[in-house]
Amino acid sequence: MKAIALFSGGLDSMLAIKVIQEQGIDVIAMHFNIGFGGTSDRSEHLKKVAQEVGVNLVVEDVRKRYIDEVLFSPKYGYGSAFNPCIDCHGNMFKWAGEKMKEYGASFVISGEVLNERPMSQRKEAMQQVEKLSGLEGLVLRPLSARFMAVTIPEEKGWVDRSQLLDIEGRSRKRQYELIEKYGIEYFESPGGGCLLTDKFLATKMKDFIEYNAFGVQDIDVLKYGRHFRISPTAKLVVGRHQEDNARLEAIVNNNFETVHMPEGIIGPVSLLSKSATPEDRALAGRIILTYGKTAPDQNYTLSIGDSALQLQPFASKEDVRSMMLL
Ligand code: SF4
Incomplete structure (x- = not known):
């Protein structure tokens, strides 16, 4: 059994991968380069964090597609700056979905945490993201899965729901406990990131x-x-x-x-x-x-x-x- 993880290189995406790997599932870390991830080249950082969690990293350059399909025409509008977060996530899931066959994956995971961010991580927004992705039932958020509807991977028994987590909100306490649990040493401190915000x-x-x-x-x-x-x-x-x-x-x-x-x-x-x-x-x-x-x-x-x-x-x-x- 294989899954594709949306991989920003941030801590939550690392932990989501660990939680799924623990269930014996092979995970591919897929990073979508939208061009606004920061002012410096993140390729070395991405390699290091992928290594830290023991996954193969795939980087997809979607800069043109992002500009043409997402950045200037978001269905769900912008956050407080030029960040079309709901559409951004929805399309990343969609693009990962398009790659599932090629990589022999059966579902897609992400490190999203319910109510961690104001725009894209409210429950309603997470449902909108899933709808935009066209992958209904195949989007699994291991860190907050217990708050979400049962997904196809859980229904079919590919993933054991009882081992998925119930993290919610802005506090990173649980994430820091997981860092200890998994012995993760190299990770990015939260809050860095997307210039569109x-x-x-x-x-x-x-x-x-x-x-x-x-x-x-x-x-x-x-x-x-x-x-x-x-x-x-x-x-x-x-x-x-x-x-x-x-x-x-x-x-x-x-x-x-x-x-x-x-x-x-x-x-x-x-x-x-x-x-x-x-x-x-x-x-x-x-x-x-x-x-x-x-x-x-x-x-x-x-x-x-x-x-x-x-x-x-x-x-x-x-x-x-x-x-x-x-
Ligand atoms: S913060 Fe940036 S990368 Fe993240 S979802 Fe929003 S627009 Fe996309």
Whole structure:
């Protein structure tokens, strides 16, 4: 008997796997990469946690599918930011369901805990998730199963319901007891995670889609830097620190060009929309210079695309703050 586990890499998904493995069921940990899981690459973390619970890890890149089918058209709306959690979970179950045959699995599990999160883990929401998934009866939440209706795996005796758990609510006490019980040493502390729940990212996303179509290549643009809306034709992203600069430098995006500080001047790496007009470029250049080690009353030569512009920074960062998305 085999099951596919939705595997976020978080503690609850690790524990759900352990509870099912204990019943002699082989579990495959399936991670769906929606592109918003964090600002850093999680592949090493995922490998480590999968190893910690002794499962094979499968990572599915669903970024395009997520944008096309979920992110901008959620049936059940958004949480407090840009997080379409009910649809997100529902689709992850659906996609896992599509993989069941390929992996010889008979049902899908997840680490969801009843009432742990306000949007997607209420009982009604969990039922909506199951309905969206098209896997009715085949979705098992081992950590809260005793509060839920009996599933097909329990009915058929593949899983013993009496060994499933009744964890509920936001307290992680029971989870910490299970960490001890299973001897888990490496795990992620709760609460980290999805950038779609970040209100600041939601502001940047709303601005982005007001003026442009959003695609996979734009995901990273949203994650780093200070964002400025300069005009309907131009968006500017200015690195805040070295890490941002390195991330922005590495972005390859047909709709943006990378702008560097003039030779010998320390300052941010920036991205500017290629659709920027000459006026937008001049304004963007002045903003960029304002965030570098520059003197306000001096002229600098800044290259943007194929133009070399003579520009002066603003007198202070306060002068540009009204254009910044906060
Ligand atoms: S927090 Fe993010 S990854 Fe988790 S269900 Fe919500 S949108 Fe999906």
